[in-house]
Amino acid sequence: MTNTRxxxxxxxxxxxxxxxxxxxxxPAAEAMQQLHPRQLEIIYEHNWFKMFVPIGLNGSGLTLPGxxxxxxxxxxxxxxxxxxxxxxxxxxWFAGFLDKDLSAKLFSDPKVCLAGSGAATGTAEILEGGFxxxxxxxxxxxxxxxxxxxxxxxxxxxxxxxxxNSNKPIVRSFVFLRDEVTLLKNWRTMGMIATGSYxxxxxxxxxxxxxxxxxxxxxxNLSDPVYRYPFLQLAEATLAVNFSGMALQFLxxxxxxxxxxxxxxxxxxxxxxxxxxxxxxNHLRTQFYENIETSWSYCSRGENIPDDVLRIVSDLSFRLYxxxxxxxxxxxPLLGLRGADPNNEANRVFxxxxxxxxxTLFSTRGGEDIGNGKAID
Numbered sequence: 362m363t364n365t366r367x368x369x370x371x372x373x374x375x376x377x378x379x380x381x382x383x384x385x386x387x388p389a390a391e392a393m394q395q396l397h398p399r400q401l402e403i404i405y406e407h408n409w410f411k412m413f414v415p416i417g418l419n420g421s422g423l424t425l426p427g428x429x430x431x432x433x434x435x436x437x438x439x440x441x442x443x444x445x446x447x448x449x450x451x452x453x454w455f456a457g458f459l460d461k462d463l464s465a466k467l468f469s470d471p472k473v474c475l476a477g478s479g480a481a482t483g484t485a486e487i488l489e490g491g492f493x494x495x496x497x498x499x500x501x502x503x504x505x506x507x508x509x510x511x512x513x514x515x516x517x518x519x520x521x522x523x524x525x526n527s528n529k530p531i532v533r534s535f536v537f538l539r540d541e542v543t544l545l546k547n548w549r550t551m552g553m554i555a556t557g558s559y560x561x562x563x564x565x566x567x568x569x570x571x572x573x574x575x576x577x578x579x580x581x582n583l584s585d586p587v588y589r590y591p592f593l594q595l596a597e598a599t600l601a602v603n604f605s606g607m608a609l610q611f612l613x614x615x616x617x618x619x620x621x622x623x624x625x626x627x628x629x630x631x632x633x634x635x636x637x638x639x640x641x642x643n644h645l646r647t648q649f650y651e652n653i654e655t656s657w658s659y660c661s662r663g664e665n666i667p668d669d670v671l672r673i674v675s676d677l678s679f680r681l682y683x684x685x686x687x688x689x690x691x692x693x694p695l696l697g698l699r700g701a702d703p704n705n706e707a708n709r710v711f712x713x714x715x716x717x718x719x720x721t722l723f724s725t726r727g728g729e730d731i732g733n734g735k736a737i738d
Contacts, residue, residue: 383438395556420456429650458588476501478561609642
């Protein structure tokens with residue numbers, strides 16, 4: 362590679378003492394199968410569940426580039442903490458599209474946490490003045506700590522789907538309060554154990570019209586620039602930095618393990634391999650953040666982001682995700698059996714990143730070439 366541009370390591374974007382404390386609590390959180398109470402305290406203290414919420418609604422009012430830097434730093438510290446913050450703060454972005462009174466009520470809680478699912482696995486029967494909702498949503502990261510839930514439902518009338526002009530079922534999003542849902546203790550995975558990503562269900566729940574919302578630029582109730590950023594690219598970018606943050610943590614741990622190793626002989630130079638991997642990550646991260654800044658500049662000026670710019674953001678987000686998995690798989694053998702020890706920190710990062718990789722936003726685009734090292738060029 363001839364590109365000499367660089368972007369700073371994620372550890373530069375949050376205080377070292379905070380990142381260190383979050384990481385030190387990760388083993389205990391995994392044993393508890395949910396975030397540690399102190400990890401949650403730190404999240405509340407820094408208002409991270411409300412990073413996409415404007416100051417007027419007790420949020421942080423941050424820019425998208427600033428949020429992504431923080432999320433990547435959190436992922437470098439602890440993947441489970443970052444994942445819960447990312448998914449729940451991402452659901453907090455819906456504040457721009459909710460009924461104003463409902464938003465004011467939800468976000469007045471200093472410990473507000475919205476969990477949810479994008480799967481349209483519920484039905485909302487149209488009634489006079491509201492809806493009757495039933496459904497089950499398989500996974501919702503942060504469900505244990507959620508104060509409210511969002512979910513997609515197919516609209517029905519007389520128990521038949523309501524269709525649009527193309528004869529496709531109409532899907533709408535809804536908000537449920539914590540005491541209106543039943544948690545499903547179904548989160549059994551090899552990694553991301555501490556996210557407590559349980560499913561939830563409702564059965565014949567009557568909600569008023571103000572609980573329904575649509576994600577549409579023309580329907581936003583708030584003028585903040587972040588609500589003009591398309592949801593697809595926002596979701597892709599926020600997930601992508603979780604993978605890059607975890608991958609960089611894994612590379613750091615591999616370097617430390619190799620530096621300490623005195624009894625392993627390699628047929629290749631592990632230091633050179635790790636330098637190549639870090640160079641590859643830095644190259645993609647630099648491209649990614651430069652294009653995020655470009656796309657954000659349109660929003661900050663009140664302009665629509667051109668389609669070609671959005672396509673680049675989507676492409677770089679997917680490449681960051683894919684490259685992270687490739688590099689982790691490529692350097693994993695450097696750890697030896699330590700990498701297979703579930704009590705080893707590197708093993709936890711490995712399990713976390715490959716569990717997170719199954720999120721449908723990226724996994725459905727295919728996993729070709731994962732692990733073959735082609736990312737190192």
